[in-house]
Amino acid sequence: MAAFIQLFVSGLATGAIYALVAVGFMLLWQTSQTINFAQGEFVMIPAFFVLWAIKILGVGFWPAVGIAVVASLLILGLLFKRAIVDPMLRHGVLPLVISTIALSIFLKEAVKDFYSSQAQPFQAMIPSEDLNLFGAVISSQSIFILLIASGAVLGLNKLLNGTRLGRAMQATAQNPSVARILGIPVERMIMYTFLINALLVALASLMISPIYLAKFTNGDTLGLAAFIAAIVGGFNQVRGAIVGGLILGVIENMAAAYISAQYRGAIPLILLIAVILWRPQGLMGRAEERTV
Amino acid sequence: MMDFLTSRAFKGTVFVLLVAGLIILPFFLRPFGLLLVAMWMVHAVAALGLNLTLGYAGQISMAQGAFVGIGAYCTGLMTLAGVPYPVAFLCSGALCFAIGWILGYPALRVQHHYLAFVTLAFSTLVFLVMRNEEWLTNGIYGLTDIPRPILFGWNTGKAKDFYFFTLLMTSILAFCVWWIIRSPWGRAFVALRENPVRALSLGVDTRRYTLMAFAMGSSIGGFAGALYAPLVQFFEPNSFSLTLSLKLLLMVIVGGAGTFFGPFIGAATEVLLPEWLRIAQGYYLIIYAMLVMVLMMFCPTGIIGLGERLISHLRQKKISSERSAQAQVMGADKPGQKEGAGQ
Numbered sequence: 001m002a003a004f005i006q007l008f009v010s011g012l013a014t015g016a017i018y019a020l021v022a023v024g025f026m027l028l029w030q031t032s033q034t035i036n037f038a039q040g041e042f043v044m045i046p047a048f049f050v051l052w053a054i055k056i057l058g059v060g061f062w063p064a065v066g067i068a069v070v071a072s073l074l075i076l077g078l079l080f081k082r083a084i085v086d087p088m089l090r091h092g093v094l095p096l097v098i099s100t101i102a103l104s105i106f107l108k109e110a111v112k113d114f115y116s117s118q119a120q121p122f123q124a125m126i127p128s129e130d131l132n133l134f135g136a137v138i139s140s141q142s143i144f145i146l147l148i149a150s151g152a153v154l155g156l157n158k159l160l161n162g163t164r165l166g167r168a169m170q171a172t173a174q175n176p177s178v179a180r181i182l183g184i185p186v187e188r189m190i191m192y193t194f195l196i197n198a199l200l201v202a203l204a205s206l207m208i209s210p211i212y213l214a215k216f217t218n219g220d221t222l223g224l225a226a227f228i229a230a231i232v233g234g235f236n237q238v239r240g241a242i243v244g245g246l247i248l249g250v251i252e253n254m255a256a257a258y259i260s261a262q263y264r265g266a267i268p269l270i271l272l273i274a275v276i277l278w279r280p281q282g283l284m285g286r287a288e289e290r291t292v
Numbered sequence: 293m294m295d296f297l298t299s300r301a302f303k304g305t306v307f308v309l310l311v312a313g314l315i316i317l318p319f320f321l322r323p324f325g326l327l328l329v330a331m332w333m334v335h336a337v338a339a340l341g342l343n344l345t346l347g348y349a350g351q352i353s354m355a356q357g358a359f360v361g362i363g364a365y366c367t368g369l370m371t372l373a374g375v376p377y378p379v380a381f382l383c384s385g386a387l388c389f390a391i392g393w394i395l396g397y398p399a400l401r402v403q404h405h406y407l408a409f410v411t412l413a414f415s416t417l418v419f420l421v422m423r424n425e426e427w428l429t430n431g432i433y434g435l436t437d438i439p440r441p442i443l444f445g446w447n448t449g450k451a452k453d454f455y456f457f458t459l460l461m462t463s464i465l466a467f468c469v470w471w472i473i474r475s476p477w478g479r480a481f482v483a484l485r486e487n488p489v490r491a492l493s494l495g496v497d498t499r500r501y502t503l504m505a506f507a508m509g510s511s512i513g514g515f516a517g518a519l520y521a522p523l524v525q526f527f528e529p530n531s532f533s534l535t536l537s538l539k540l541l542l543m544v545i546v547g548g549a550g551t552f553f554g555p556f557i558g559a560a561t562e563v564l565l566p567e568w569l570r571i572a573q574g575y576y577l578i579i580y581a582m583l584v585m586v587l588m589m590f591c592p593t594g595i596i597g598l599g600e601r602l603i604s605h606l607r608q609k610k611i612s613s614e615r616s617a618q619a620q621v622m623g624a625d626k627p628g629q630k631e632g633a634g635q
Contacts, residue, residue: 035405087589093405094352095592098545099585101538106581113574220534224416227409262424269413273398276410280402 005136007253013142014211015229015249016149020204021222022229022241023156024197029235030173031193034085035097038104039201040223046072046205047122047214048111061123069202077198081191104219111216124210145207152203153242156196160238169193221265228272234282243284306553314459323451327523330455332563333462334519339543339555340469341512346541347549348478349505350485351399355411356540358418359388359510361532363517365422368435371522377441384518385511392510396503415537422529434528438521448522458519465515470552472508481505485550546584548596557595 021043028034036042049068053059059067084103088096129140160166171179172189180186204222212218225248233244248268256264275282318326342356363384370380398410422429429435440448441457448457472478480501483491492498521527539562547558566576591598 029405035408084585084589088592091588091592094545095588097352097405097408098542099588101542102581102584102588105577106585109575109577109581113578224412227412231406231409263420266417266420269417272413273410276402276406277398280406 002134002136003257005134006138007257008250009136009138009142009146011250011253012246013145013249014208014253015246016146017204017208017245018222018225018229018248019242019245020149020152020200021226022233022245023153023238024200025226026230026235026238026241027173027193028197029230031169031190032081032085032089033093033096035093035100036197037097037100037223038107038219039226040219040221041104041107042076042198042201042219043205043208043222043226044111044214044216044219045076045107046202047120047209048115050206051120051122051214052115065125065206068206069199072198072202072205073195075198076201077195078191080198081194085194104223108216108219115216117216119213119215122209122214125206128210141210148203148207152200153238156200157238165192225268228268231272231282232268232275234284237282237284240282240284244282247283303553311459311463315456318452318455326451326455328564328567330458330523332559333458334516334523335540335543335563336556336559337462337465337519338513338516339540339547339559340466341509341516342540343509343544343549343551343555344469344472344481344512345505345509346544347551347554348473348485349481349502349509351396351502351505352408353395353411353506353509354408354534354537354541355395355415355418356509356513357532357534357536357538358415359392359513360517360520360536360540361418361422361529362391363388363514364521364527364532365429365435365517366514367518368438368521368527369428371439371441372435372437377443377522381515381518384514386514388514388517389507389511392513393503393507395510396506399502399506400499412534412537415534419529419533422532429529432528432530434526434531435521436526438525440522440525454523458523461515461519465512469512473552477501477504482550542584545592546587546594548594551594551596554594554596561595 021039024042025036025039028036046068049071050061050064053064053067054061057064057067080103084099085096088099124141126140126144130137131140131143132138158166160170168179168184169189169192171182171184172186173193176186179189208222209218225245229244229248230241231244232247233242234240248271251267251271252264255267259267314329317329321329338356338360341359342353345351345353345356366384366387367377367380370383371377375383395411395414399407402410423432425431440454442448443457446453446457448454473481480491480496483494483496484498484501484505488498524531543558543562544555545558546561547556548554561580566580569576569579587594587598591601593600
């Protein structure tokens with residue numbers, strides 16, 4: 001039982017990180033039909049912004065984190081939208097998919113060639129301690145991640161549902177033409193979602209890098225996890241992506257422990273295929289009208 | 293001149309010149325160069341198959357690399373067990389045809405990004421099976437010493453012989469694809485891509501053709517794998533990870549999806565160019581990725597599309613210059629110019 005709780009909590013913690021990445025992924029899809037195949041690399045990069053700031057600028061950890069967040073907002077939010085997504089939108093979905101695949105190669109290779117191909121140790125935001133809870137040993141990291149992720153999600157939810165700005169963003173996602181008629185600055189709203197995505201991936205990066213170490217290939221698994229979480233939960237609901245992420249994290253951990261360590265990566269994929277075939281709108285999602 | 297550049301005669305000429313060039317190439321290249329060109333052909337075949345599924349039938353697949361892997365493992369294991377190569381070759385294609393047919397079923401239910409993710413998941417699953425099922429695939433150690441075939445007394449063991457064998461098989465497979473594209477099936481695929489609802493109402497069995505597009509594209513991927521196995525003679529699961537599928541996808545789009553020569557050009561940018569651009573060294577992939585992004589921005593129809601745009605631009609220029617010339621010599625009747633302006 002204690003082992004089960006341990007696995008469950010650490011699974012939830014990983015799942016919470018997946019959920020953050022999946023929420024960002026889904027927001028981009030909703031507002032601008034961007035399927036970001038570089039989302040995983042977007043999570044990998046901010047950790048290297050931190051390392052780079054420490055190494056080149058010689059600043060401490062926390063200032064470096066600040067620099068990394070600003071760099072993420074500028075590069076992964078603003079620049080990504082302006083330089084890659086905007087010129088591509090009129091060409092439809094597929095060229096943009098290809099472009100983000102190319103971007104993911106670019107980011108990976110850039111880190112490999114200009115920083116290092118080795119896994120880099122990464123400082124955790126809080127000291128790591130083991131807490132004893134009902135006989136189960138739980139890392140303080142896990143609790144911290146869960147708290148931060150819940151905070152981020154609650155904040156986002158508050159923003160989207162509780163403020164005028166959030167409602168305008170939702171209107172943009174649902175029907176940009178009508179939103180424009182109603183006087184909502186659609187372009188700016190789309191930009192905000194890109195910035196929110198940049199913020200979410202930066203947060204995810206800071207939390208996951210101490211666990212996995214910062215490495216240029218980290219994005220492969222993280223990106224896939226984000227896709228799966230978004231689809232399993234439901235592509236058109238923020239809470240869907242959250243539930244999807246949590247389910248995925250827990251299932252992955254349980255599968256590794258109780259079914260097969262070799263096939264731990266396979267279980268989420270099978271889950272993905274099953275959900276797409278039997279419930280394409282996702283576990284929490286609303287059925288969308290199919291476009292002809 | 294401009295009309296000639298887009299005519300069928302021109303395409304035929306290019307094709308003949310290409311084949312002729314590939315035939316005399318071995319007399320100039322060292323074995324490593326031959327291996328590289330043969331590698332290009334194998335990738336081009338796999339991309340041809342994906343082009344059938346993606347470019348013509350419009351069904352996005354991120355699993356072509358997995359089919360190359362299945363084909364390679366099928367041929368590798370069978371020939372290592374002593375089965376004659378032609379049998380193994382056909383089995384690879386047939387196996388991938390069957391698996392591709394099954395993979396097509398999700399495409400009947402979901403489209404676009406959902407289909408992309410199903411195929412992506414499939415690709416990763418295949419990789420996991422290759423890596424973990426050691427009793428069958430030898431796990432991470434891969435397959436070694438795969439024999440090259442002896443056909444009708446022709447031993448293809450040497451680099452040059454195997455090069456010619458690859459060239460022969462590539463030509464045959466390319467011809468098959470060309471034939472499929474021009475057949476009623478190819479037309480049905482395009483109808484499926486352009487407007488599935490209309491195709492259905494016109495009596496095209498879209499269900500069957502969707503599955504068929506997947507099965508055919510996958511089986512050609514399997515044949516590519518069957519050529520790959522004896523070409524490299526050693527491979528392991530990492531050769532067929534998701535990266536290969538994504539690379540093949542990039543090849544098709546960069547070359548020009550839905551065009552016959554697109555995959556050849558796309559494959560050349562992935563396989564041949566890195567070797568010729570040795571100066572760029574480790575930075576090739578970075579440069580390549582940037583070029584792909586720029587290409588997609590300005591010309592999503594790929595390199596072929598870029599070429600076509602250039603030709604039509606030149607033609608426009610020619611026509612307008614002819615028009616102005618004609619305007620200057622108003623009254624003087626010159627039938628030849630009229631013909632040019634009329635186009």
